[in-house]
Amino acid sequence: MPVHGRHVVFAPTSGPPNIMDTVRGKRAGTFEDYCNIIKLCQNHEVIHVLGGCVEPQDMPVQFRHLETTRAMLNLSDKIPLVFARGPGQNADNFEMLRIAYGLTHEEFISRPYTSTIINTNSPLQLDIPMANGIMDYAAAGQVSIITPFTLAGAMAPVTIAGALTLAHAEALAGLTLAQIVRAGAPIIYGSFTSNVDMKSGSPAFGTPEYTKAAIGAGQLARHIGVPWRSSNATASNSPDAQAAYESQMSLWGALMGGCNFVLHAAGWLEGGLTTSYEKFMIDLEMLQMFAETFQPVGATAEDLAKDAIAEVGAGGHFFGCAHTMARYRTAFYAPLVSDWQNFGQWADSGAKTATDRAATLWQQSLERYVPPERDPAISEQLDDFVARRTAAGGAPPVS
């Protein structure tokens, strides 16, 4: 999975404590929800890398990393992203990945198999678990995505240039720590600069300032020659039109800005406090549309279609001409959530909004989920490891 140059990978939203769907409403995240979001990631090709999805609050914190990492490895064959919550959990996670991929320790540390999110504590602080994370991941040759979360007007200067200046200093500090531990340690320059509503102090996302800050952060990452991570974010409390237009603003900021890694690419709602099943599906649609939009446009003589235009002539139509017949099956993007029926057909089929349709789609997707094939011997080793570490009391997060 290349994460540089013109490549971009999409990872699901990571870390919201809550989950929401239009059937059951908003509630605390559970391990079942966590697994469901991993299954949705596995089912949909536009998601390339896994993530924190939602915090399984029904799982004790000292065992949570064991269960979530095992679930990622069992439920999907996509690349895991794990949290760095202290050296004990980091060591457990690395060992589980090593087992899952059948690697020696030396093989594991020879190249990246996973990544983690490092958030600075703005302004100008890096707390202990995050610093430990950078050091552990660098030593293990795994990827730190070093991401200052700078809200202009609150924990960062009120100007975009000022917020980016602060974020850049913080990112450089983290990147430098990784290189001190191990020269050449794989890192990604993360950015998450937005603004607050100056009347209420509420954070806002997918705003004009957010989009401009994203493009600026991408320039800073390229300036120092490292891959760049951005996000798909919105402040909306509902998977509605606001969620769609704010998210798309942030996605254009990321993708026109040359982003290599989009975290929270699907599912983020409510400023990152909730993962939404419906928003996940709406985001998938947007991600797929971007993937198609960024495919080159053909401009051969055949693509220009002068012969077909001459053949059809004035007042004709192109439905049946040879140029169309040869291409119609794959000519256009086929939507996931969008409904292109005419009004009468749409009304007859229930006048469903995009959010209504997304609710049907995630349920259908979960129903058709099939786990990837796994060597039973490896699953057994993973289970043994989790059982042993659980019996030993797990590893409480460091905070």
Add this chain to the structure above:
Amino acid sequence: MPVHGRHVVFAPTSGPPNIMDTVRGKRAGTFEDYCNIIKLCQNHEVIHVLGGCVEPQDMPVQFRHLETTRAMLNLSDKIPLVFARGPGQNADNFEMLRIAYGLTHEEFISRPYTSTIINTNSPLQLDIPMANGIMDYAAAGQVSIITPFTLAGAMAPVTIAGALTLAHAEALAGLTLAQIVRAGAPIIYGSFTSNVDMKSGSPAFGTPEYTKAAIGAGQLARHIGVPWRSSNATASNSPDAQAAYESQMSLWGALMGGCNFVLHAAGWLEGGLTTSYEKFMIDLEMLQMFAETFQPVGATAEDLAKDAIAEVGAGGHFFGCAHTMARYRTAFYAPLVSDWQNFGQWADSGAKTATDRAATLWQQSLERYVPPERDPAISEQLDDFVARRTAAGGAPPVS
């Protein structure tokens, strides 16, 4: 109102036969609705030019141009855009503009005061009222926006390059006709290339193919050195998340493509068959966000805020520092439709979606509408003209 280079103007949706709002549902457009949309255009600064808004089907066609043009001139001081539906109506419209602006005939034809949309009848046809429109507008020194409507896979080749080739040929034919009538006649290169769903034949808008075709059309317009018109379009039947993400895809295609004139910038729904009050407000939000996004980012020493960062130091906050205090009032975009409250506040205030809030906003906007000041003598002349032309039977559209 400059329409060239880096300038861009936004005009409302023009021509849908139907109107929709969440209070009364979908219905045939009326003159009251037409006037309401003009009032919304007048109230919101991000709309620069007027348009067809919605077809007032309760108004007989031979008088409709008289009533709609008078309404534009009375209800707003923004620049009218009128339809070209035959020489009789064109002459009436020009005369009303001449009266409203207190111009002699020579003054009126000396520079643009209005524009019209010319659609070709793809493939490769220009029908009689449209050809008349080009000729009448060129002779009067007014602007023809010559816009082939090429749906790839239906009335245009199935490839993007092919659909653009056809559209370019048709636009060049129209532009040439204008220049034959009057060398230097003001024209805008319009584009409206999208694709159909090849399974159903339904037109789709705001698709990846639409966005790429928009960017390509902008390149073709610049290639021949003329201003470029694009659109804000969606196939959604509801002012929902699909409407937002498809519209924003089309807006990015227009605005990243260097568009000078965005028709249908606010209000378009259902593939252009309906004008939606709620979608109008959601579009205004997106347009305002774009306008703010395209403002330059300051990068002076003051903007970089190194002194503020040093002053606040590690672990502090920027809420009260001098750098913030000097800027906070105007630092960030203030939203129209978006709700940035936290979940609890949002739930307590009714858990309204963006569409719900848009419904409140258009009603509030209409309540606070105030007509622009007009010289009563001119209004009287306009009324006299309309009365005289109405008594004479109006001017039936040519079709």
